[in-house]
Amino acid sequence: MKNFGFAAIVAAAVTAGTGAFAQDTYEMVMTNELATSHWTAKMMDDYAAKLEERSEGRIDVSVFHSGTLYTDRDAIAALGTGAVHMVWPVSVNLEPIAPEYGVVNLPFSLTDNFMQSDGAVEELSEMMSAIIEGRGIRVMGLMRTADLIFLFKEQAVTKPADLSGERVRMTGGRVLQSMMREFGASPISMPASEMAAALMQGAIDGIFTSAGGWEMVGTNAAKTASYIPGLSLLSYTIVADDNWLNALPEDLQEIVVDTTNELVQMQWQEGIDKDKATMQQLLDQGGELVTADDAAQAEFRSLAEKASAEFTDRFPEVWEQFQTLKAKYE
Secondary structure (H helix, E strand, O other): OEEEOHHHHHHHHHHOOOOOOOOOOEEEEEEOOOOOOOHHHHHHHHHHHHHHHHOOOOEEEEEEOOOOOOOHHHHHHHEOOOOEOEEOOEHHHHOOOOHHHHHHHOOOOOOHHHHOOOOHHHHHHHHHHHHOOOOOEEEEEEEEEEEOEEEEOOOOOOOHHHHOOOEEEEOOOHHHHHHHHHOOOEEEEOOHHHHHHHHHHOOOOEEEEOHHHHHHHOOOOOOEEEEOOOOOEEEEEEEEEHHHHHHOOHHHHHHHHHHHHHHHHHHHHHHHHHHHHHHHHHHHOOOEEEEOOHHHHHHHHHHHHHHHHHHHHHOHHHHHHHHHHHHHHO
């Protein structure tokens, strides 16, 4: 498994999409926009190593981190070109190709209880795969990103009014952007790799991100994190180039599918544990976590429901299907 930085991009671009380097050897390019220190990037490296080991080297994996090859959104667009074969974007990045996908990004939508129920992740993955069916992309599973938090240099967010007029970086997605506007903030979409510099330079006022994102930014840049329980539990979606996957020999297809299923089944609890460990590490470094009180949480929820109505009115069948699924497992 090759872990690439900037220097190897040109070489990879030349070889990408060529199919097999040698007889019975198949190239697989994976990419993300996270720093190598982020636990998800490390998980991607471990996953790639397992594929190579289980295939006895017949799957030759190249992993590009920190947006050195593509941002996640651009990587999704590149699926099908031969330049990228798998990416794990935050699920909001699938909304541009299928706005219905925003159902899993709605505020107060996903919960750990729901996603850890036996069979829930598998059934939800099937539902989401059907939404983007026919676009040459296969949804192979959903994984836990994190409960999102607000980061400002010093300011704590204890009520929606604290966000009024603030420029807040987020991962993107129409649903989350609508929610942020309901809070009175101006949403700004940018890759995770750019958010720390943007905060330090004053291009943005705050960030809506995970504990892992706070680790990337650092407690010196953003000392205070603010948490509104349940507001936004985001997911990653594992997406693969469907044509590439179908073109693999049957035994290699099975290795990719089985290894991915194994990852999805164990990742949700591992994501919770890593999230908690990262948060504790940041608190030990002098960071501060402020949690909104019950009254403020109710105010956030009321405004979030207004933002969600835009989606539920537009896609009532998807919303009903999702609600039925949640009721089955919660």
